[in-house]
Amino acid sequence: MHLPRYPVWRGSARCSDPHGYRNIFYSAAPTLYPMSDPFLSEDPGIRPRRPVVALVLANTMLSTVPGISGAGPTPGATLLTPVLDAELVTTGAITSMPARPNTPTGCPTPAAITRSMVELTGLAPVHINAGLAHTPTVPCLDVYGSPGGDPREGDAVPEAVRLFERGEMVGRLLSQHSDLLVIGECVPGGTTTALCVLRALGYAASVSSAFIKNPLDLKDAVCREVLARISETGAEEPLDILRAAGDPMIPVAAGIASACPGDVILAGGTQMLAVAATVKALGRRVPPLVTTVYIRDDPTAGFARSITEIGTTAYYVDPGFASIGHAGLARYCNGEVKEGTGAGGMLMLARLMGHEPEEIAREVSDFVSRYD
Amino acid sequence: MHLPRYPVWRGSARCSDPHGYRNIFYSAAPTLYPMSDPFLSEDPGIRPRRPVVALVLANTMLSTVPGISGAGPTPGATLLTPVLDAELVTTGAITSMPARPNTPTGCPTPAAITRSMVELTGLAPVHINAGLAHTPTVPCLDVYGSPGGDPREGDAVPEAVRLFERGEMVGRLLSQHSDLLVIGECVPGGTTTALCVLRALGYAASVSSAFIKNPLDLKDAVCREVLARISETGAEEPLDILRAAGDPMIPVAAGIASACPGDVILAGGTQMLAVAATVKALGRRVPPLVTTVYIRDDPTAGFARSITEIGTTAYYVDPGFASIGHAGLARYCNGEVKEGTGAGGMLMLARLMGHEPEEIAREVSDFVSRYD
Numbered sequence: 135m136h137l138p139r140y141p142v143w144r145g146s147a148r149c150s151d152p153h154g155y156r157n158i159f160y161s162a163a164p165t166l167y168p169m170s171d172p173f174l175s176e177d178p179g180i181r182p183r184r185p186v187v188a189l190v191l192a193n194t195m196l197s198t199v200p201g202i203s204g205a206g207p208t209p210g211a212t213l214l215t216p217v218l219d220a221e222l223v224t225t226g227a228i229t230s231m232p233a234r235p236n237t238p239t240g241c242p243t244p245a246a247i248t249r250s251m252v253e254l255t256g257l258a259p260v261h262i263n264a265g266l267a268h269t270p271t272v273p274c275l276d277v278y279g280s281p282g283g284d285p286r287e288g289d290a291v292p293e294a295v296r297l298f299e300r301g302e303m304v305g306r307l308l309s310q311h312s313d314l315l316v317i318g319e320c321v322p323g324g325t326t327t328a329l330c331v332l333r334a335l336g337y338a339a340s341v342s343s344a345f346i347k348n349p350l351d352l353k354d355a356v357c358r359e360v361l362a363r364i365s366e367t368g369a370e371e372p373l374d375i376l377r378a379a380g381d382p383m384i385p386v387a388a389g390i391a392s393a394c395p396g397d398v399i400l401a402g403g404t405q406m407l408a409v410a411a412t413v414k415a416l417g418r419r420v421p422p423l424v425t426t427v428y429i430r431d432d433p434t435a436g437f438a439r440s441i442t443e444i445g446t447t448a449y450y451v452d453p454g455f456a457s458i459g460h461a462g463l464a465r466y467c468n469g470e471v472k473e474g475t476g477a478g479g480m481l482m483l484a485r486l487m488g489h490e491p492e493e494i495a496r497e498v499s500d501f502v503s504r505y506d
Numbered sequence: 507m508h509l510p511r512y513p514v515w516r517g518s519a520r521c522s523d524p525h526g527y528r529n530i531f532y533s534a535a536p537t538l539y540p541m542s543d544p545f546l547s548e549d550p551g552i553r554p555r556r557p558v559v560a561l562v563l564a565n566t567m568l569s570t571v572p573g574i575s576g577a578g579p580t581p582g583a584t585l586l587t588p589v590l591d592a593e594l595v596t597t598g599a600i601t602s603m604p605a606r607p608n609t610p611t612g613c614p615t616p617a618a619i620t621r622s623m624v625e626l627t628g629l630a631p632v633h634i635n636a637g638l639a640h641t642p643t644v645p646c647l648d649v650y651g652s653p654g655g656d657p658r659e660g661d662a663v664p665e666a667v668r669l670f671e672r673g674e675m676v677g678r679l680l681s682q683h684s685d686l687l688v689i690g691e692c693v694p695g696g697t698t699t700a701l702c703v704l705r706a707l708g709y710a711a712s713v714s715s716a717f718i719k720n721p722l723d724l725k726d727a728v729c730r731e732v733l734a735r736i737s738e739t740g741a742e743e744p745l746d747i748l749r750a751a752g753d754p755m756i757p758v759a760a761g762i763a764s765a766c767p768g769d770v771i772l773a774g775g776t777q778m779l780a781v782a783a784t785v786k787a788l789g790r791r792v793p794p795l796v797t798t799v800y801i802r803d804d805p806t807a808g809f810a811r812s813i814t815e816i817g818t819t820a821y822y823v824d825p826g827f828a829s830i831g832h833a834g835l836a837r838y839c840n841g842e843v844k845e846g847t848g849a850g851g852m853l854m855l856a857r858l859m860g861h862e863p864e865e866i867a868r869e870v871s872d873f874v875s876r877y878d
Contacts, residue, residue, distance in 0.1 A: 258682060
């Protein structure tokens with residue numbers, strides 16, 4: 135199968151070349167060839183000409199609770215992960231501090247996969263700072279929020295309503311310049327806040343994890359405590375639930391998705407389920423999701439069941455990491471890391487922009503091998 | 507003369523309508539009819555299909571020196587002006603605090619003119635936070651700088667190199683999604699830092715002012731002091747001069763302009779001269795400027811002479827404020843306010859997007875009359 139190719143722009147060198155491509159877009163609409171390969175579970179029927187990828191970054195203090203988050207070498211260091219991810223995705227390397235884009239167990243971070251697709255497609259994501267503990271090292275579209283608190287101790291996101299409204303402003307701004315908006319996230323500890331939000335919204339959800347052994351007992355214990363506190367406060371409206379139990383990413387991403395009149399795809403696993411459930415509870419149009427098959431196939435998460443309960447659809451990307459010849463990537467297939475920082479969305483977008491599965495796999499492999 | 511019209515999108519209502527315009531752009535290239543009306547001094551020959559307007563916001567502590575800046579009711583309050591401007595341009599009103607979009611002497615602020623053109627064209631600017639003393643009330647693309655110091659007392663922008671590099675990142679990001687980038691600014695006190703930078707770069711420049719009586723003696727005295735300090739430190743490289751004497755806007759705007767491979771226009775008066783002079787000194791391609799005829803006709807500023815010295819061109823917009831029937835706007839023609847917050851650039855862009863001069867004048871008049 136051959137899709138029409140976009141002119142490929144790679145990194146800053148080409149961009150600064152006045153004789154090179156001025157931007158990455160076709161002026162004419164690409165012909166829509168149907169897709170029927172195992173890379174994508176289903177063809178969304180979209181061939182974007184002006185895609186924008188927005189990665190919403192936030193912290194929740196839950197990630198500093200030992201055992202909750204695998205997104206950092208120590209619980210405290212998880213707070214830095216979104217900043218390092220944004221730096222890697224934007225510049226192609228982490229130079230602001232001595233850190234490698236690998237998990238503590240030696241898997242490539244999902245941000246490395248996202249970056250490899252940036253290099254393949256030439257499409258640079260916009261990072262949204264929804265509320266971070268550390269100052270980013272690259273420009274971010276900032277909504278001027280604060281890191282989320284521990285929802286066991288009190289309202290986690292006191293400014294949830296304002297963050298939703300600012301998300302709407304961001305959505306209106308970005309949708310002016312795009313025909314497809316792909317929204318990803320990076321929130322260490324965010325699957326636990328997502329679990330709290332999904333259950334508080336009435337879903338019998340379980341969640342995924344970046345750990346190979348999902349710390350479900352710990353997450354469940356946190357969640358029971360948070361739900362008990364919510365039922366004391368009587369919060370029932372979706373934004374009240376986010377205020378009580380969420381993290382700053384959820385209202386911002388829900389606001390962005392709500393304000394976009396065009397095609398929107400939520401790129402991620404459990405955390406984007408929480409965003410979709412929020413959007414639905416607010417009575418807005420619920421976008422589809424895209425994630426990796428590693429999330430779909432996680433028996434502890436029940437992802438596909440939640441998709442059905444929310445009443446939306448999901449596309450699953452199978453980048454074939456088992457056969458790519460890289461041990462760290464292969465471990466994604468055994469349930470480690472699985473997804474994050476819009477990786478599934480960027481893989482799908484590369485395919486929709488006409489890149490062949492083999493080419494995508496080679497680009498991922500080449501990029502992550504730099505850090506072996 | 508009739509230019510092809512863009513579909514007009516007004517504010518959020520139309521944007522949220524799934525049956526309305528998905529974005530403001532033509533898919534086909536508009537026919538290029540030559541322009542020959544008195545609204546624009548010269549036809550730039552550009553009919554943008556995907557314009558992006560970036561307004562770079564910053565503070566310099568010079569604006570708190572009594573008598574330097576007219577952009578606020580008191581010297582201290584000038585620090586808030588960029589935040590209020592961004593709120594007005596983004597939302598159409600100032601609701602975060604009790605303030606009206608008029609100057610202390612009752613003229614409409616330039617941001618009100620910019621906002622009226624946002625409502626006419628449907629094109630919402632991206633605000634860039636280059637270094638502000640107060641937290642913005644609307645989302646901004648933040649480069650995580652700090653407000654500029656008083657250049658008489660020490661290096662005004664110690665992080666000038668980093669701000670230039672982050673400006674380049676912003677430029678690469680925005681240029682992906684645009685075929686014309688219009689860069690404006692809002693920096694109270696910024697004409698004085700611009701004067702210091704221009705003179706340090708070797709231009710015999712004078713500068714404009716928002717005051718009807720330009721406080722040239724005060725600005726000259728500041729500038730002499732700053733130049734003496736620079737010559738002590740031996741700073742000669744352009745970014746060293748910005749570090750010593752500039753404000754955070756200048757390196758960020760210069761970085762953005764330097765990294766854009768496509769059409770760029772600097773929208774503003776004296777301050778954009780300083781940006782253009784910096785870009786030239788760095789050996790990069792110098793963009794043209796656009797500003798109002800009120801800047802060109804300011805006898806104290808010598809704007810056109812500086813344009814020639816820098817070796818670029820300028821387009822001048824004449825919005826005909828004398829005959830619009832609004833006393834505050836008419837005072838622009840007598841030398842008050844004159845320009846700011848990308849107003850001249852937005853007026854030109856509205857014209858390039860096919861709006862007639864009469865329609866532009868009516869929109870400005872209608873908007874500013876809300877605040878009489």
